[in-house]
Structure formats: structure tokens, C-alpha cells
Amino acid sequence: MLLDEIKRMSYDELKKLAEDIRRRITEVVLKNGGHLASNLGTIELTLALYRVFDPREDAIIWDTGHQAYTHKILTGRDELFHTIRTFGGLSGFVTRRESPLDWFGTGHAGTSIAAGLGFEKAFELLEEKRHVVVVIGDGALTSGMALEALNQLKNLNSKMKIILNDNGMSISPNVGGLAYHLSKLRTSPIYLKGKKVLKKVLEKTEIGFEVEEEMKYLRDSLKGMIQGTNFFESLGLKYFGPFDGHNIELLEKVFKRIRDYDYSSVVHVVTKKGKGFTAAEKDPTKYHSASPSGKPKMLSYSDLLGHTLSGIAREDKKIVAITAAMADGTGLSIFQREHPDRFFDLGITEQTCVTFGAALGLHGMKPVVAIYSTFLQRAYDQIIHDVALQNAPVLFAIDRSGVVGEDGPTHHGLFDINYLLPVPNMKIISPSSPEEFVSSLYTILKNLDGPVAIRYPKESFYGEVESILENMKKVDLGWKILRRGKEAAIIATGTILNEVLKIPLDVTVVNALTVKPLDTTVLKEIAREHDLIITVEEAMKIGGFGSFVAQRLQEMGWQGKIVNLGVEDIFVPHGSRKELLSMLGLDSEGLTKTVLTYIKARSREGKV
Numbered sequence: 001m002l003l004d005e006i007k008r009m010s011y012d013e014l015k016k017l018a019e020d021i022r023r024r025i026t027e028v029v030l031k032n033g034g035h036l037a038s039n040l041g042t043i044e045l046t047l048a049l050y051r052v053f054d055p056r057e058d059a060i061i062w063d064t065g066h067q068a069y070t071h072k073i074l075t076g077r078d079e080l081f082h083t084i085r086t087f088g089g090l091s092g093f094v095t096r097r098e099s100p101l102d103w104f105g106t107g108h109a110g111t112s113i114a115a116g117l118g119f120e121k122a123f124e125l126l127e128e129k130r131h132v133v134v135v136i137g138d139g140a141l142t143s144g145m146a147l148e149a150l151n152q153l154k155n156l157n158s159k160m161k162i163i164l165n166d167n168g169m170s171i172s173p174n175v176g177g178l179a180y181h182l183s184k185l186r187t188s189p190i191y192l193k194g195k196k197v198l199k200k201v202l203e204k205t206e207i208g209f210e211v212e213e214e215m216k217y218l219r220d221s222l223k224g225m226i227q228g229t230n231f232f233e234s235l236g237l238k239y240f241g242p243f244d245g246h247n248i249e250l251l252e253k254v255f256k257r258i259r260d261y262d263y264s265s266v267v268h269v270v271t272k273k274g275k276g277f278t279a280a281e282k283d284p285t286k287y288h289s290a291s292p293s294g295k296p297k298m299l300s301y302s303d304l305l306g307h308t309l310s311g312i313a314r315e316d317k318k319i320v321a322i323t324a325a326m327a328d329g330t331g332l333s334i335f336q337r338e339h340p341d342r343f344f345d346l347g348i349t350e351q352t353c354v355t356f357g358a359a360l361g362l363h364g365m366k367p368v369v370a371i372y373s374t375f376l377q378r379a380y381d382q383i384i385h386d387v388a389l390q391n392a393p394v395l396f397a398i399d400r401s402g403v404v405g406e407d408g409p410t411h412h413g414l415f416d417i418n419y420l421l422p423v424p425n426m427k428i429i430s431p432s433s434p435e436e437f438v439s440s441l442y443t444i445l446k447n448l449d450g451p452v453a454i455r456y457p458k459e460s461f462y463g464e465v466e467s468i469l470e471n472m473k474k475v476d477l478g479w480k481i482l483r484r485g486k487e488a489a490i491i492a493t494g495t496i497l498n499e500v501l502k503i504p505l506d507v508t509v510v511n512a513l514t515v516k517p518l519d520t521t522v523l524k525e526i527a528r529e530h531d532l533i534i535t536v537e538e539a540m541k542i543g544g545f546g547s548f549v550a551q552r553l554q555e556m557g558w559q560g561k562i563v564n565l566g567v568e569d570i571f572v573p574h575g576s577r578k579e580l581l582s583m584l585g586l587d588s589e590g591l592t593k594t595v596l597t598y599i600k601a602r603s604r605e606g607k608v
Ligand SMILES: Cc1ncc(C[n+]2csc(CCOP(=O)(O)OP(=O)(O)O)c2C)c(N)n1
Pocket: 038, 041, 064, 066, 067, 107, 108, 109, 136, 137, 138, 139, 140, 141, 165, 167, 169, 170, 171, 273, 288, 324, 325, 326, 348, 350, 375, 378
């Protein structure tokens, strides 16, 4: 395993290996897509870390897990690396399903320190001698979870080693007071002087920090003169750095030095996002989550959100837009450019974003909180307690609903219908086309008088923003019968409707633009005309739209058969959206087969 080999390598060999890995990651990611810039920044850091710590013995936790490609390559997945993010291939994130050396599965930001604390306590109670090391980015550190756990380290007598991988970037430039604090540490002339001192130290000695006097000089000067109060030290942790995160030799010495300290230490490592690939260094946001090269640039629902809100906000000065560190992904950067004073990036703080939105809404503004479906899971209590209970007018723009594709199970937006349905006051809108999406936004924002969620997928399409927006109009937020047939009625919600419309059978098709409230007028009409009703949704089946419809039909005393199609009780793996919809039987072919089976069974019973 490369893990053993790197321990025997000279620094020249290690440097060459780093370059080989860099080339390999770049080639594969440009083909498969993936988190290019973040991974190019962590190569040297990973090599140095694994010279000192060993994931076969020590719990090493990669926060968010999007920057751990070198970890994968070193831990036995070298040969499969070319399959990363493809259906059946390696995951783009850290996952226990893939390797026992992936200590803690990640995908969502900010979990690493809490998980590290848990492992540490387990080791202590089981009397196992292992180190716990966490690698966390400056962006992930802004999340509430990370900060909550950081606040517990001293309390739990932790010895955890936290490697703070600071590149000044979240997906966009990092924001907030902590980002400012880190930038002060990074850019201080004393830090630069400190770097020179370190270089001298390294020239003098094999073990580097053995020379306490210089070390003390460095530490004191950093602590007293630059930082004022050091944030980490004020929480009772020891802070070291900042260090050049691309200098393997230096990092190895630092890691050796802190390895056996019996207190928790933060090693501040400065890296360059996109390191070594000029395009990614210049535009790390674009290359944070790169699409495969050669893929034509199409329009997305996120782009439409940005353009639609921007347009409406020109007239309606009450509209404000909020993102949790996803300005680009959600399309809000388009809004930000035109209305910077009404745009808020609060870092990776989904909970804060929702509560911030609630208060804005309660005082007469029209907040649009744009968060990916999977990340909004973080803010469930805030949705209930701060928004819905107070009937606060907040529009949740829930991006990446349904199957997202290559990011896989940590990122699929398959739970939103299910977690929002039981919340009183909440309306849920699930458009089936770009045109319906923009018109729904327009209609909702005209009269936002309580919580509304609009969910839409990670789908691209050909089209012109201008022509879609030209046709934006007030719409009826209800259901529409699109087609009439005899054998069954299919009620579909969201863009999965487009698969349903391809079913070549004699069926009624209903477009359920609203998930909640149900359109009982149309439902009653369908129930009168049909004995077999099938619901289709790109969401978890248990507790979803279909169950909601079934419950209402039962309450109405309807005697027919209802079938709910959606995602069964599994975590959906990664792969292209097309492959996954086919695997789930939710593409037109799968749906046709299933619908036909039920029609035949019903006619055997002599019912249709
Ligand atoms: C809870 C949550 N919110 C948002 C995201 C989306 N996201 C993934 S990586 C990232 C930026 C992380 O920045 P940092 O930790 O500094 O890592 P870098 O990519 O800069 O190395 C964000 C916002 C996420 N994964 N989890």
C-alpha cells in the first residue's frame, strides 16, 4: 500500500509523488467531474500527515470529505481512482462503505470535530491508544456544528489534533468574523517573518522545532502582536501556525512535534485552492465542483432562480436573498451582482440562515432562503420553531431536490417533501418545468404571507433566460389534468412528470404543482373517474406526497386502489441522474412497466 511506501520515501521522491498525484487527480476530475480545486490543495498536506499518523491506527477524519482524493489514493484505492463518482465506482466523498480507513462518512460540512470527540471517548473507554486527527477547512469551520464541538474540546479533556486547512475560500471567498481572524493570521508580515525563522530552524536541525527559543519567538510574536486574542487559544486549545501547507518537510516536522502532546492542538495550515492547475488557482470557485470538461453549458433551475429574483427585486424592494455559502450553486450570485445590499451569504450556517430569514419576514421583508434540499435538513427545528410556528413569510428555494447524481447519498434531495409535509402552515410547490418554476416564483412572491417551499432539481436544459422570463405570469398554484385516459390516473409532482408524460398507455395524467395543500377539487374529479390512481414523486416514498394523497382519498371514502411510486426505503448511491432514475424505476421505461403491471392486475380483478 502506498501508505507504507510514502514513509520510506525521500523528500524529493515525495515531491515527485505529489506531482504525479496532482496530474492524476486533474486528469480524472476533468473527465468525471468532481472537487478539483479543493483536492489539488490538500496533496502535500495529506502526504505529510500520513508520514506521521496512520489511518490504520489513528482515527483521521476529513471534514466534508470532498478534499480526500489523495487519502483515497494512498489508502488502497489507487487502481480504482479513475472510477470516482461514476455509477458503481468510487464515491467522491469519504465513506465507510468503501474502506475501513474512512473512519467517518462525510459529505455535509462541520461534522468532523464532533465525530472526533466521539471516537476519542470510545478509545478512552475501551483503553485503545490511538490518535484522533481532524482535517477541517476554513469554510467548514464556519458551521455551527464545528463551532459547537470546538467549544467542547477543553471540557472533554480532548487531545484531538485539528488540522485547519485554510485557503481563504469556502466555495466562494469565506465570510464572517472567523474568516477575518484567519486572514489576519495568514497575511500578517510577522507570519512572513515567522516563515523565514522556520526556514532557518529547519536548516539548522533535523527535528525542526527542537529549537525552543525560535519557536517561542514565533509563537509569542504571532500570539501577542498579530492576533491580539487568538480565537483557538481563548477556547483552551493550543494554536500553532500558520504554516505553508505545500511544504511537506515542514508539515511533517510540525505534525511530529504535536503528535504526542496531551492537549488539543490546532495546526493552522495555509494552502492554495487549485494548487498547480492555473485555471483552478485563478478561479477556485468554478473549479470547486467541476463538471466534466466538454460538457456544454446549459441553463439550470439555479440560474433561473437568480435571474427571476433579480428581476422581481427591481420592482419589489422587500425581496432579500439568503445563502449558506452557496451563492454560485444556488444561482444567487446573479442576484448578488444586481442587489448586493439585499444579498446575504452567512457562511455554512443553514440554521442561522433560516432564523435570520424568519425575523426578516416577520418585519415585512420577503426573504428568499435558497438552500440545497440536503443541507436544509440541518435547519429542521428552525423551519418549525422559528418560521412555521410564527407563520413567518419566508420563501424556501430548495435547490437540488430529488436525485442529484454524482455527489450521491449525502447530497440527494430526497427527504424534503417528507420532512416538510407534516409542518403546519407550510405550503410546498414542486414545479415540473422551467416555465412553471419562474411563474410559481412570481406568483408566490406577489403575496408571500407565510412559509412556502419551492423545490426543484439539479437539471440542466437548453433555453434562453430572456424567453423563459418573458412568459412569466401569475399562475394558479393548483393541479392540472394534462391528459385523459381510461386505464388509470397518474398524479405526478415535480419534473418527474416529464417521465410520466412519456408513458405510452391510455392513462390520465395530472400535474400536481402543489404538494401541499392538495388540490382536492381535482383529486375528487379524478377519484370519481378512476378506480386506479398512481402517484409519482422523486422523493422518499415513506411519508411522501403519495401517502398524503392516499390518506386524503381514504378520508374521502374512496374505494379504489392507490399505488405510490417514489424512492423505496434505501439510500440511493451515486451515478448519473439518468442511471439512478433508471435504477429506481422512475424513468419512463421503469414507470411504464410498473404502471402496466398494476393496470393488468386491476383488470384481472375486473375493476378498471
Ligand atoms: C452543511 C453543508 N452546507 C454546505 C455544503 C456545501 N459545501 C461543500 S464544500 C463547501 C465549502 C467548504 O470550504 P472549506 O471547508 O474551506 O473547504 P475547501 O473546499 O476550501 O478546501 C461548501 C459550502 C456542505 N457540504 N455541507
